[in-house]
Structures are given as structure tokens and as C-alpha cells.
Amino acid sequence: FAGLADVSISEDIPVEGEITVPVGSHSPDEDYSTLDEPVRDTIMRDLKAVGKKFVHVMYPKKSSALLRDWDLWGPLVLCVSLALMLQGGSADSKDDGGPQFAEVFVIIWFGAVVITLNSKLLGGTISFFQSLCVLGYCVLPLTVAMLVCRLVLLAGSGTISFVIRLIVVVAMFAWSTLASTAFLADSQPPNRKALVVYPIFLFYFVISWMILTFTPQ
Amino acid sequence: QGGGSAVIDMENMDDTSGSSFEDMGEMHQRMKEEEEEEAEGEAGAAEEEDGEFLGMKGLRGQLGRQVADQVSAAPCSSPLREALPAFSLYANIDILRPYFDVEPIQVRARLLESMIPVKMINFPQKIAGELYGPLMLVFTLVAILLHGMKTSDTIIREGTLMGTAIGTCFGYWLGVSSFIYFLAYLCNAQITMVQMLSLLGYGLFGHCITLFVTYNIHFHSLFYIFWLGVGGLSTLRMVAVLVSRTVGHTQRLILCGTLAALHMLFLLYLHFAYHKVVEGILDTLEGPNMPPFQRVARDIPVISSAVLNTTAKAVALTQ
Numbered sequence: 105f106a107g108l109a110d111v112s113i114s115e116d117i118p119v120e121g122e123i124t125v126p127v128g129s130h131s132p133d134e135d136y137s138t139l140d141e142p143v144r145d146t147i148m149r150d151l152k153a154v155g156k157k158f159v160h161v162m163y164p165k166k167s168s169a170l171l172r173d174w175d176l177w178g179p180l181v182l183c184v185s186l187a188l189m190l191q192g193g194s195a196d197s198k199d200d201g202g203p204q205f206a207e208v209f210v211i212i213w214f215g216a217v218v219i220t221l222n223s224k225l226l227g228g229t230i231s232f233f234q235s236l237c238v239l240g241y242c243v244l245p246l247t248v249a250m251l252v253c254r255l256v257l258l259a260g261s262g263t264i265s266f267v268i269r270l271i272v273v274v275a276m277f278a279w280s281t282l283a284s285t286a287f288l289a290d291s292q293p294p295n296r297k298a299l300v301v302y303p304i305f306l307f308y309f310v311i312s313w314m315i316l317t318f319t320p321q
Numbered sequence: 322q323g324g325g326s327a328v329i330d331m332e333n334m335d336d337t338s339g340s341s342f343e344d345m346g347e348m349h350q351r352m353k354e355e356e357e358e359e360a361e362g363e364a365g366a367a368e369e370e371d372g373e374f375l376g377m378k379g380l381r382g383q384l385g386r387q388v389a390d391q392v393s394a395a396p397c398s399s400p401l402r403e404a405l406p407a408f409s410l411y412a413n414i415d416i417l418r419p420y421f422d423v424e425p426i427q428v429r430a431r432l433l434e435s436m437i438p439v440k441m442i443n444f445p446q447k448i449a450g451e452l453y454g455p456l457m458l459v460f461t462l463v464a465i466l467l468h469g470m471k472t473s474d475t476i477i478r479e480g481t482l483m484g485t486a487i488g489t490c491f492g493y494w495l496g497v498s499s500f501i502y503f504l505a506y507l508c509n510a511q512i513t514m515v516q517m518l519s520l521l522g523y524g525l526f527g528h529c530i531t532l533f534v535t536y537n538i539h540f541h542s543l544f545y546i547f548w549l550g551v552g553g554l555s556t557l558r559m560v561a562v563l564v565s566r567t568v569g570h571t572q573r574l575i576l577c578g579t580l581a582a583l584h585m586l587f588l589l590y591l592h593f594a595y596h597k598v599v600e601g602i603l604d605t606l607e608g609p610n611m612p613p614f615q616r617v618a619r620d621i622p623v624i625s626s627a628v629l630n631t632t633a634k635a636v637a638l639t640q
Contacts (some may be wrong), residue, residue, distance in 0.1 A: 207481050224414060225421035226453070298425045299453065306460050310467065317471045 154178045161241045164283040171234050171287065179240020182247050183212050186311075189250050190318055208314065215307045216240060223292065223300045230291035239304070242284035246308065249276035250315050257320055269316060277312040281305055420452040420515060428454045435523035438557040442565040448516040455494070455522020461529050462490045469536035470595045489591075494522060497583050504579060508572035510563060520559055521584075527555030528588050535592060544592055552588045556581050 138146060154177050187208035220235040228235075253269045284304050289297045431454055439446050466486040495518075502517045512520075531547040560577040567573045 204481075207483055211483060221414065222421070222453070222456075225418055227422075295424060299423070299428065302457060303460065306457075306464055310464055313464070313467060313471070 150175075150177065154181075157241055158244060161244050161283050164286045171230070171238070174234045174237035176233070176237060176240065179216075179237065179243065182240060182243045183209060186212070186243065186247050186250055189247075189254060190314060211310065211314075212240075212243065215310070219300075219303045219307055222303055223288065226296050226299055227293050228288075228291045228300065230288065235288065238284055238287045239307070242280045242287075242308075243311065245276040245279040245283070246273075246311050246315060249273050249312075250318075253315060253318065254320075257318075261319065273312050273316045277308050280308045284308075417452070420450060423451050423453050427451075431523055432526050435526050435558055436551070436554045438554065438561045439565070440561075442561055444565060445511060446562045446565045448512070448520055448562060450513065450515040451519055452515070452522075455519055455525070458522055458525045458529060459490050459494050462525055462532070463487055465529060465532050465536065466490065466591065466595060469532060472536065493587055494518070494525065497521060497580075497587075501576070501580055501583075504576055505563070505567075508567055508569070508576050510567040510572070510576060512563070512566055520562060524555045524559045524584060527551045528591065531588060532591060548585070548588055548592070552585055556584045559584065 153173060153175065157175075157178055187205045190208050191204045216236050216239040219239060220232055223230065223235060224232070249272050252272050256265050256268050256272075259265065281301075281304060285297075285301050288304070289300065292300050427449075431449060431451070463486045466489065467482060470482055470486065498514070498518045498521045501521070502512070502514050505512050505517065531544070531551050535544040535547055560581055563577055563580065564573050567576055
């Protein structure tokens with residue numbers, strides 16, 4: 105600053121200007137308080153987020169949208185719809201209805217919890233709810249398979265329908281497993297991916313088994 | 322990994338690969354093999370013994386892994402996790418972490434080893450205290466059982482198919498492990514609870530194979546061959562390992578006889594309780610006067626149908 109020593113300001117020019125730093129516009133307020141917006145906006149925002157994640161599951165690419173903003177709405181909706189569709193399909197008609205729904209619900213959630221715990225114990229870097237979110241969303245192909253099976257069963261329940269259902273369920277099972285592997289395997293140490301993929305395979309296998317062996321009363 | 326403590330919990334060291342008790346046995350085994358190899362002209366294995374004297378290398382390895390686990394902080398992946406009041410869950414997870422520290426190659430090796438009975442029973446055999454493999458095998462058994470129950474149209478009167486399958490498999494694994502551990506305590510056998518859980522869990526690999534094959538191919542003679550062959554091999558392996566860790570003939574007999582009986586009978590039970598053949602029995606569960614098998618495939622020889630009849634009667638009477 106030696107060169108500025110001879111710069112002088114004449115005393116009759118007032119020094120003026122804004123001392124305060126201009127605050128960024130209204131956006132921080134809008135982000136933190138969503139109480140004032142219409143309910144429709146809130147719901148639509150959440151629905152759009154859920155819809156975007158559904159699209160990510162159906163076309164699994166290595167994106168981090170599912171992981172970054174996890175939510176459990178999608179898994180809940182899928183689990184409830186799957187459990188409702190699987191209801192009433194037991195061979196013994198004396199004790200169906202209640203246990204079937206609770207059974208499916210409990211299996212899905214406890215299965216997801218066990219897989220998450222397993223992947224954490226094996227040294228995974230993903231958090232508990234992120235993993236639950238991914239596993240829940242990847243039930244979507246199997247829910248679609250259940251819908252298709254139900255429709256096929258409306259048409260009749262012979263060998264051909266069984267073959268169609270088998271093909272559809274196997275394809276959707278493979279899709280689910282691949283989709284969840286695409287999201288979850290990256291968070292594991294590279295030499296232990298197989299150890300994490302196997303329980304996921306078993307989990308979706310059991311759900312696929314429940315779908316395939318469903319016979320309406 | 323918020324909430325991890327810096328104290329190294331020495332209780333997790335019951336993987337006795339670090340203790341001198343077993344390493345003496347292993348060293349003896351290796352020295353014997355070495356003598357045999359020297360007779361054939363190979364003497365290269367001697368140098369490796371120095372680093373493992375008294376198992377110090379094993380001890381350092383285990384300690385080092387534990388320190389690395391607890392000191393190196395994995396990056397926090399989500400701030401939400403810290404806000405959750407679920408710290409007790411994470412504290413408990415850390416207790417189980419050493420038992421899941423495996424590589425896929427190790428799991429595969431242990432699966433294959435579980436079918437090979439060891440020959441050397443005079444010195445204690447090593448058991449890996451690992452829980453990943455046994456847990457996955459129990460879940461696989463549940464899946465196979467469900468498949469078998471559905472293809473045989475088993476009718477479960479109280480409860481659900483899923484609940485029965487899970488209850489049976491986990492009940493067997495945890496219950497029989499605890500029971501044999503208790504007997505081992507009475508018979509002064511050198512085995513810890515985790516090792517027993519691991520041993521019995523890997524012993525279920527034989528059950529998985531047998532049931533997977535025989536639920537799909539319904540020949541009864543095939544089942545008996547698999548029962549004796551595959552089931553017998555995995556039972557022999559467990560028995561040999563237990564015998565190597567027990568002193569005294571009576572104790573060995575009690576412990577191994579019980580384990581062998583329970584393991585083989587469980588396989589028999591799984592096949593018969595959830596299989597097509599038993600359809601007739603579950604429907605006519607009235608009394609001890611059982612009609613002989615009528616809905617059975619025609620390739621059964623006379624002897625095995627007599628055995629089937631007596632087994633079925635026994636099963637019906639106990640239910």
C-alpha cells in the first residue's frame with residue numbers, strides 16, 4: 105500500500121454508502137416456514153418427490169436422489185397396497201384376513217431392518233433410514249407384478265396363467281434386486297458386495313414367493 | 322458412528338484365534354504335518370512358525386482390527402441420524418460388529434469346510450466365531466422351508482406359514498445352541514456361546530442342501546441317502562470338533578450323542594412335517610389308528626414304507 109500514501113481525500117466530500125450487507129431476498133424465509141403456503145402446495149411437493157423416486161426405481165441409474173432426500177412415504181404406500189392385494193389368499197379360510205395383512209407388513213419392514221443392520225455391520229456407510237428408503241422403494245416392481253398377477257388370475261387359473269405369472273414375477277424380482285443393488289452396493293467396501301446382495305436377494309425372493317403362490321378365494 | 326467409545330472391549334475377544342490354547346494344538350498339528358512333508362523332501366513351512374509363536378500375531382491382528390474399527394471415524398452420512406434418540410440401537414450394533422467381519426471368500430471356505438469332518442481330534446480345532454454365515458443359512462433354510470410347505474400344500478391350523486417357518490428355524494438354531502452350550506458347560510467342554518452358534522449355524526448348510534434337493538425331487542430313497550450322507554457328514558464335522566474340545570469319554574459321549582441325535586432328527590422332522598406325504602396324516606389326525614400310506618408314490622420299497630408308517634405314527638402321537 106506504499107503507493108497509496110499520497111492519495112488524499114478532501115475533507116468536504118462526505119463519505120457515504122451502505123454499511124450493512126444486503127441480505128439475500130425472501131428465499132430463506134420461504135424455505136423455513138412452510139406453514140403459510142396452501143396445503144395443496146405441500147402435498148404436491150411431497151407427491152412429486154415420491155413420484156420422482158418411483159421413476160428412479162423403474163429406470164435405475166446411479167443417481168443419488170433416492171439417497172439424498174430419503175422419505176418413507178413411498179415404501180409405506182407400496183407396502184400397504186401389496187399387503188391389501190395379498191389379503192385373503194391363504195389355503196385355510198378359517199384364519200385369513202387379519203394375519204395376512206399383518207404378516208406381509210411385518211415381513212417387509214422387519215426384513216428391511218435386518219438387511220439394513222446387516223449392511224451396517226458389514227461396514228457400510230449408508231444410514232439406517234436411507235437404506236430402508238431404498239429397500240422400500242424397490243418393492244415397486246413387485247407391486248406391479250402383484251397387480252398383473254391379480255389381473256391374470258381374474259382371467260382364469262390354469263397352467264398358462266401360472267406360466268405367465270411365473271415369468272412376470274421372476275422378471276420383476278430380478279428388476280427389484282438389480283435396482284436395490286445399484287443403489288446400495290456403492291456404499292459397501294468393494295470386496296464385500298456379495299455379502300450384502302445375498303440377503304437382499306433372499307428378501308425379494310420371499311416377497312416374490314408370496315406373490316406367486318397367491319390364490320384368491 | 323456417533324457414540325462409539327474409545328474403550329476396547331476385551332469381551333469381544335472370544336474368537337480364540339489369539340489364545341495359546343488352540344494355537345498350541347494348531348502348531349502341533351502343523352509340526353506333525355511338517356514331519357511328514359520333510360520325509361518327502363519339503364521343509365519350507367518352518368519359517369512361518371516364528372511369527373505365530375504363542376499366537377501373538379493372532380492377538381495383535383485382532384486388537385489391531387478392533388482399534389481400527391473404533392478409532393477411525395466413518396464419515397457421518399446424514400445429520401438426521403444424529404438427531405434420532407436411537408443411540409441404544411447403535412451402541413448395541415457395535416457389540417455385534419466383530420462377528421460380522423468376514424470376506425466372501427472366507428464364508429465360502431467355511432461353508433465347504435462344514436461338510437468335511439476333521440480327522441485330528443486329539444487337539445482342539447478352531448471354530449470361527451462369526452455370525453454372518455450362520456444367520457444367512459438360517460434365513461435360507463426359512464426360504465427353502467416356505468417353498469417346501471407351499472409346494473406340498475401343507476395346511477397349518479394355528480398360525481401362519483411364515484411364522485411357523487421362521488419360528489422353527491430360529492428356534493432350532495438358538496434353542497439347540499443354548500442347550501448344547503449348557504451341556505458343554507456341564508461336561509467341561511471348551512467352547513463359547515458364539516462359537517456354538519457359529520458351529521450349529523454352519524451345520525445347517527447340510528440341511529439346506531438336502532431339503533432343497535428333496536423338496537423338488539420326491540423320491541424317498543433319495544431323501545434317505547441325502548439324510549445319511551449329507552446330514553451325516555455335517556453332523557460328523559460338528560461332533561468331531563466338539564470331541565476335540567472335550568476331555569473324558571463319558572462327557573464326549575453325552576455331548577456328541579445329544580448333538581448328533583438332535584441334528585439328524587431335525588432334518589427328518591423338516592422333511593416329514595412339511596412334505597407332501599404327510600398330507601394324509603394332517604387331515605386324519607383323529608387317533609392312533611393310522612391307515613397305512615395310500616397316497617404315496619409307487620416307487621417306495623416295502624421297507625421304507627414300514628419305516629414311514631412308524632415314523633408317521635410317532636409324529637401323530639406327539640402332536
